[in-house]
Each structure stands twice: as structure tokens, then as C-alpha cells.
Amino acid sequence: MNREGTSKPTTITTIIGSTFVVVLLLYFGLTTTTTKTTQENYYNRNNILNGMVIFAQEEDKAPPVVKSSKIIEFSGINYADVLNSTDINLNSFTVSVWFNTAMNVTGRDVAFLINKGGFGSDRSGFNLNYGIWLNNKEQVGGGFETLTGDDYFIASQAPYADGVWHNAILTFDEKLHLLKLYVDGLEVATNSTNIGITPDTTGKQPVRLGANSFEDKGPINGNYTGQLDDIQVWDYVFTKEQVIDLFQRESSIDR
Numbered sequence: 001m002n003r004e005g006t007s008k009p010t011t012i013t014t015i016i017g018s019t020f021v022v023v024l025l026l027y028f029g030l031t032t033t034t035t036k037t038t039q040e041n042y043y044n045r046n047n048i049l050n051g052m053v054i055f056a057q058e059e060d061k062a063p064p065v066v067k068s069s070k071i072i073e074f075s076g077i078n079y080a081d082v083l084n085s086t087d088i089n090l091n092s093f094t095v096s097v098w099f100n101t102a103m104n105v106t107g108r109d110v111a112f113l114i115n116k117g118g119f120g121s122d123r124s125g126f127n128l129n130y131g132i133w134l135n136n137k138e139q140v141g142g143g144f145e146t147l148t149g150d151d152y153f154i155a156s157q158a159p160y161a162d163g164v165w166h167n168a169i170l171t172f173d174e175k176l177h178l179l180k181l182y183v184d185g186l187e188v189a190t191n192s193t194n195i196g197i198t199p200d201t202t203g204k205q206p207v208r209l210g211a212n213s214f215e216d217k218g219p220i221n222g223n224y225t226g227q228l229d230d231i232q233v234w235d236y237v238f239t240k241e242q243v244i245d246l247f248q249r250e251s252s253i254d255r
Contacts, residue, residue, distance in 0.1 A: 071255065072209065076225035079211035088116060089201040092174040093130050094234040096246065101226025102163035105138050111224040113168065114231055117203045118214030122149025126214060127200035132168050134161060142170035142181050144199035154181050154189035165255055167247050173237040174198055185247035187240065229255065
């Protein structure tokens with residue numbers, strides 16, 4: 001069965017991120033099929049996480065082991081990092097992630113699906129470059145913070161911690177000053193920013209999956225419990241048509 005509950009087709013084309021070497025040592029970009037369309041190759045080639053190494057941190061800090069797995073499982077304690085590089089510090093971006101959770105976020109601040117920079121400081125270099133999370137109403141939230149710590153966040157109206165696979169896509173267009181959030185192919189929130197507003201791209205924090213990327217004194221917070229798959233980041237802005245196309249193609253992937 002695929003994500004939408006229909007029988008899977010005879011031939012399935014799996015795109016970037018749907019297969020991982022996972023547990024403590026993870027790699028983006030592994031694929032399970034030999035046939036891709038031209039458009040899929042285009043998306044994959046331009047996914048800036050393609051080929052980057054991700055280091056996952058378990059609570060017992062055990063040495064890395066390699067295990068083939070399709071979906072990344074988060075226990076509410078573990079998380080996974082993409083080490084910082086200039087390639088992942090972005091002014092304009094598209095961030096896409098599939099998630100499946102039934103966690104109770106009520107009474108907490110947020111549960112991060114993916115973020116670069118995290119929450120916890122208004123100092124330059126320690127702000128959120130981009131991120132997608134579940135807020136304390138279990139709505140999908142996303143956005144960024146500026147160099148001075150100003151927040152530009154948007155959120156869905158509906159909650160999505162329902163134990164079903166969903167796709168969240170966040171885009172920011174630096175030239176058009178538009179921040180958009182899509183859930184399951186539909187635009188659910190938009191915010192227009194003033195001219196000159198851009199994310200803080202000076203931080204050295206990693207892209208973190210499943211927890212807050214900002215680290216200060218004390219334990220890591222913002223932990224997520226559930227599953228993530230098809231995590232992708234691009235350094236340009238998807239159009240509405242590209243968002244719909246990506247969602248429709250990834251919806252047919254068997255989970």
C-alpha cells in the first residue's frame with residue numbers, strides 16, 4: 001500500500017531520501033531503483049542534501065553502526081545532524097519532509113522535524129535559518145529568524161499528529177519576500193515580509209532532524225517522536241506546480 005492507501009503500481013520509482021543507511025551513520029541520496037524520469041533527476045541533482053553525511057546522536061553515544069532502513073525513527077531522545085557547510089546556509093529555500101507521528105505536543109513548545117539554527121537565542125549567528133516543526137497545538141509550523149532575531153513564522157490551521165503520513169514543504173523567496181507553507185500539496189499559510197528581510201545565514205549549527213539545532217547549556221530540546229522520510233532541501237524556491245508535482249510523485253512511494 002502507498003501513503004494514500006491505494007495499491008502500489010507494478011513499477012515504483014523511488015526518489016532521493018526514501019532509502020537511507022541509518023541508525024547512527026546516515027547518508028542522503030541512496031536510491032533503490034535504476035529508472036528515473038528527467039524531472040526526478042533534476043530534483044535529485046538540485047537537492048543540496050544529496051550525498052551529504054548525517055550523523056545521528058543516540059542517548060547512549062554508542063559508536064556508529066550501519067543499518068539499512070527506509071524510514072528514520074525518532075524516539076523523542078535521538079536526533080540526526082547534517083554537518084554545517086556554506087551549501088546549507090540559505091537566503092531562499094525549499095524544505096520538504098514527510099512525517100508520521102501521533103505524539104502529544106500539548107504543553108511543550110515545539111517538536112522539530114527539521115531545522116537549521118534552531119530556537120533559543122537572538123544573537124546573530126544563533127538564529128533559525130529555516131525549519132519545520134509541530135507546535136503545541138500539533139499544527140505544522142515553519143519559518144526563519146533574521147540576523148537580529150526577528151521571527152517570521154507561519155502555521156497550518158489543522159493539526160497533523162494523527163498517525164498518518166503527511167508532507168510538509170516550506171519555501172521562502174528572498175526576491176518576492178514570500179514565505180509559504182504547504183501540507184500534502186496544498187498551500188496552508190503565507191506571509192509577506194518587508195524588502196530586505198532575509199534569514200540569518202551566518203550560523204554554524206547543523207541541519208538537525210528530530211530536535212532543536214540550537215545548543216546551549218542543558219539538554220537538547222524540541223525532540224520529536226515519530227518517523228521522517230524523504231527529507232530534502234533546495235537552494236531555490238519551488239513554484240506551486242512543483243510542490244504539487246513533488247507531493248503527487250512521493251505520495252505513491254510505499255512506506
